[in-house]
Amino acid sequence: MSSSELATPARRPGGRSARIRSQVLDAVGPLLVEYGYDGLTVDAVAARSGVHRTTVYRRWGDVGGLLADVLEAAEGDSWRPADTGSLQGDLTALNEEVQAGLTEDPPVALALIAASFRSEEATAALRQFWDDRYARCEPVVARAVERGELPAATDHRKLLVTATAPLYHQLVLLRTPPDPALPAEAARTAALAASAGAFTVATAEGGGKTEEQGKAG
Amino acid sequence: MSSSELATPARRPGGRSARIRSQVLDAVGPLLVEYGYDGLTVDAVAARSGVHRTTVYRRWGDVGGLLADVLEAAEGDSWRPADTGSLQGDLTALNEEVQAGLTEDPPVALALIAASFRSEEATAALRQFWDDRYARCEPVVARAVERGELPAATDHRKLLVTATAPLYHQLVLLRTPPDPALPAEAARTAALAASAGAFTVATAEGGGKTEEQGKAG
Structure with missing residues (x-):
């Protein structure tokens, strides 16, 4: 369970590198929606983001790397589920x-x-x-x-x-x-x-059916 | 809710036309698995099925038409859910x-x-x-x-x-x-x-729990 903080410390030094990352990643979603996966190329992302294509290639490699980083960046938010009381x-x-x-x-x-x-x-x-x-x-x-x-x-x-x-x-x-x-x-x-107990798991402590099966083997 | 019988009477006259249909449709799944959507072309389907490409184009138009007919043909089976008693x-x-x-x-x-x-x-x-x-x-x-x-x-x-x-x-x-x-x-x-009643719908007769039990037959 890696939070984005843990997974990408080197990539978030703040400043220029972080700015380039968000510039590039911000270009991926709109291109994907507009042109589909086939229209999503490293060159198109470079052009739209205004970041040099060699930088994009070096840092993200290919479209798969770009998509993965969009999702990884999304994990970096502070989202928490609402607490409504029930x-x-x-x-x-x-x-x-x-x-x-x-x-x-x-x-x-x-x-x-x-x-x-x-x-x-x-x-x-x-x-x-x-x-x-x-x-x-x-x-x-x-x-x-x-x-x-x-x-x-x-x-x-x-x-x-x-x-x-x-x-x-x-x-x-x-x-x-x-x-x-x-x-x-x-x-x-x-x-x-x-x-109704649909998601109840047997606990290790023997919470339900006495789990004393002993490995007879 | 169209059963395949209702939806495709003209396409299932039996004989040659039905044979061609299954030859062609049988080629779609394997090609899709092997080469993906991008490798699934009318020409490839024609080649694999041994049916002339003009026949395939005339009858199915394009890859979308082929995929749709594969699914429509699948509806033509006699599948019924198992009756296990509970x-x-x-x-x-x-x-x-x-x-x-x-x-x-x-x-x-x-x-x-x-x-x-x-x-x-x-x-x-x-x-x-x-x-x-x-x-x-x-x-x-x-x-x-x-x-x-x-x-x-x-x-x-x-x-x-x-x-x-x-x-x-x-x-x-x-x-x-x-x-x-x-x-x-x-x-x-x-x-x-x-x-527990999660999927109970309000009935047109007034959404009550007292169900008119008429027409038992």
Whole structure:
């Protein structure tokens, strides 16, 4: 679980290097949306950003490197999930953000997801971006446990995937028009299932079924 | 909700035309897996299928038309969801099939989903394919209602999206290795939420819990 701070200390010395990075990365999304993955070349990024192409090649290598760094840079924000006072409220707020992101105009997030089908580096970076987001959402589950809304041993990642997956399914795969009711519905569904113990994990301490199987081998 | 029978009567006269169709369509998946969307050309399909290129151009137009017809042809099968005797069992069986499809080798389903990000025709055809599958799964919900496992006014599509979306999320978007436990877990989650009324729709007769039980037959 590498925060962007940990992952890229050398790349964020501030000053000129950081400025060049944001100039270059700011050019990637719009080019991707406008011309698609095929139109996203290092030369096009250099031209649009005003940074010399040899600098871009040296630092990012290729389009995969550029896409990966866009996602890594996105991890560098200070985003935290909203604290609304209830599990369902927190998940609804999260889903509203997911839906807003997937329907934003220009559709940068959708374009990045589409690009992940063209580049292994982008796939890996997107997975890491989501892992980072899931980790940041852990407090949503911890708070719900504290409030007594959830069993203590609730798997936060499974709960979060269940809460958000229907939005990705509808908006990214089925590409149906956004349903304003879906964020709250999917949140309610996940909260109901979670309260019913759907994401409870057997704890190492033997929290559920006595795990005393002993390795008879 | 057009079944393939309704949608393509003219295209399935049997005999030579049907033979040509399957020869051509059988060439699409392997080419897509092997060379990607960029390597999938009408000429390549003609060459691999042994059907003359002018025939392919005349009948399918372009790659989008070919992809759409592959998906339309897939709707022509006789697939029905398994009847295991319980909602959770039916959803688990469905999810096992989804997971098997998304991890098959060669990865034709994944390649078709990836291609849907390149072609509007493929997107529309994929959406229709899934709509057809959701419709065919309606009996899973109807049977559960009959058994008293679910409220009568359960939205089958929402339940099915919730049950299957985590698999697509993990295998298509996050591209994590398949988790053998996930099909059953996601099925259990959806069944728990459904039993708790997560997918209950307000009925036209007044959204009440008192369902008019008329027309039992």
